[in-house]
Amino acid sequence: MHFGRHISGQFNVELESIRTNVLTMGGLVEQQLSFAMQALHKDDVELARKVVRDDHKVNAMEVSIDDACTRIIAKRQPTAKDLRLIMAIIKTITDLERIGDVATKIAYMAIESPSSTERHFQVSLEPLCRQAISMLHQVLDAFARMDVDAAAELHKMDDKLDAEYEAVIRQLMTYMMEDPKHIPNILQVMWSARAIERVGDRCQNICEYIIYFVKGKDVRHMTEQGIDDIIK
């Protein structure tokens, strides 16, 4: 991807390297979320422990990419589109890191829930989590291609995740009312559902940064209609 013509070819190399690192970080976060879900589903405590252990890798990538971005600003004094790319990256990695935290949270649940009753409730999370992973995958893909149309489409997809989340919460609430002794266990599952729903919000944020990079407009806090008008 060419970001513009730079006097220094080295600048291009540096930008490309940061962008590649963001995609690597995104891939790792997606894998963490996917492993966490597998661990919960298959009751695989070893895999869950691996997710917890690997969270520091996500954190380290956030710190190192952030540092690379600050260095490139100081050294290369980027303007216009280059600067927007760096700003978009700085914000994207914050959201990716938080999605990584969601994976760890699910992994802890897989480690700490030995009873079959709890596992029964956790099953409700599967479709929600699958949908969140799919959304993240597509958002990372849009980011790799800086595809503004895909970003605008994916931005709307969060509504579906919200609807699925509401359904999960309603179901879990029914279980609670049927048998109050399970309330503490079900609450744990609800917190995780909430965290997974937030993955959708974070994906939406990344879509907004893609639009900001390509179109030069900050679309945060805008309606879907407002965003559509900018994309056109």
Add this chain to the structure above:
Amino acid sequence: MHFGRHISGQFNVELESIRTNVLTMGGLVEQQLSFAMQALHKDDVELARKVVRDDHKVNAMEVSIDDACTRIIAKRQPTAKDLRLIMAIIKTITDLERIGDVATKIAYMAIESPSSTERHFQVSLEPLCRQAISMLHQVLDAFARMDVDAAAELHKMDDKLDAEYEAVIRQLMTYMMEDPKHIPNILQVMWSARAIERVGDRCQNICEYIIYFVKGKDVRHMTEQGIDDIIK
């Protein structure tokens, strides 16, 4: 506050103006949180509506400060401490905006909960919310003075907020088990408790940015001991 000696006195003026805007935004967010809590406590639907109405002011400030930061980078090509200040500000306003969202969430609860039973449960939130507002106030104060020692102390204060949060959740859980028909109402209060607890995490983030600005070290994901070693 002098950030360094610049060839352009105008640069100093611009930096100072951005910094002032961050403090204004912080003051507004603190007020929103405080009004939301008052609205809930005194059952003041009008005040709650004002909080909801004013959320767009917080959002607009985030967008405008972010834009000013990008412009100053492009125009002034800051390095070292000036650049760190701008980076710290870009991250701080994201956290402030999210705290603003928590205020709106509490305000909606005040608008939507007419029954006295619900209000009974909401009372549990008061000490938690008061503590969160106090933490935010002190963090903004540390930010205004770029006081790294205060930031390190406040970073530890989040543990107290977490403990208060755990107590609130336990109490609400007991209510749930005693009378399952209140589960949906109590869940609403729990979600808000969770959101308020997150205010503490966001305040911790801002403390980390203050330390980053003053010490030039990224202390995210570090232990309290690690942070103390850097402050010394």
